[in-house]
Amino acid sequence: MIQNILIAVAGLGKCERMLKLLMEIPTIQGANVTILHVVTPQVSAELMAEKLTAGGQILADAIEYLKLDPAKVNVRLKQGDPKDTVCQIADEENSDLIIMGSRGLNRLESILSNSVSQYVFQLTSRPMLLVKDDVDIRRINRIMVGYNNSPDAQASLKLALSLLRDIKGSQLILIQVKSDKKAADAVSNPETDPILAPAVSEAKRQGVAYKCIVTAGDPGKEICKYAEDLNVDLITIGSPERRPSIAKSLPDLDRLLGGSLSDYVRVKAPCPVLLNRSTAS
The missing domain is CATH 3.40.50.620 (HUPs)
Structure with a gap:
């Protein structure tokens, strides 16, 4: 049973749409949701501050779009390598499901482009829902x-x-x-x-x-x-x-x-x- 969901967000997109539809399913409606945005290290403190501010807005937009029960939502704004950070937070929150976007890169493209979702899948032992940019998102039937x-x-x-x-x-x-x-x-x-x-x-x-x-x-x-x-x-x-x-x-x-x-x-x-x-x- 899915009780704890972790969704990694980078700006409103298909992941949020997917989660919104999942939350309509009776067995998931009571799940706790952690909304995570990760900011990678920047070359200056000023640029890092700008990225953190933008990250805070990304989280605020996700919260507004998802309209979840505030008591069931945990918002995390973290600094670090996204690949390692997603896995770390998934362990901290004991996530039963990780939701991430994916560009659908194949073979060496995932390595050469430093694909976050593909590496997270390699390193986590938890179920992972990948939502490609080019697929339609529909209610689960x-x-x-x-x-x-x-x-x-x-x-x-x-x-x-x-x-x-x-x-x-x-x-x-x-x-x-x-x-x-x-x-x-x-x-x-x-x-x-x-x-x-x-x-x-x-x-x-x-x-x-x-x-x-x-x-x-x-x-x-x-x-x-x-x-x-x-x-x-x-x-x-x-x-x-x-x-x-x-x-x-x-x-x-x-x-x-x-x-x-x-x-x-x-x-x-x-x-x-x-x-x-x-x-x-």
Whole structure:
């Protein structure tokens, strides 16, 4: 259940719109929200003062736009490296969800442009909702879950159901992408597929309408294709932690270089993407 949300703001944009719509969902309405703006170090005290003043106005604009219960809002204006600061504040606030904007940069572009959202995702263990500049933001009604039998996929399913179960007319879309086309073609009824069946059972138990898809091919491409075809409002996928404990303070180069499912979907998805890890659910 989402009880503490951290949103990093840099001026009114799609992140605030996304949060405003999320706060309409019954299971999220009681959540505490931390609104964060980070000012990077400046070359002079005078310039830093100007940036801090501008940052204060950015926060004030966000508060005015979101119109949240003041008792549930915590405003943070911080100085420092945005990548490290977002992770630090998320830990301090015990955030169940981080919301950040993303330019949808791929591969080396994320490194060369010093992409904040991509690095934060590498370094945090918390669910993260990325909102690209070029996607439409709509009320959550259809959520697609990229599903397999991993703990991370199960955590994504749990989160999706918690969002959908109190939304009238909502639909859960379960998609499993097999590596073998013959195996996918052999599935006559996706609901009975051994991997999807437990998820279907849980959706039925919670009274959430669902649709099942079993396909084959490149997982990232298939997920994005079906998300566009079905007019999905949100994709949530698991993103397993592959780094050894000693390296968890460093970015995962496989993701940064575009070699992972989560990186492909983050860049190519036609809607916001919620990246989830079982350790944070």
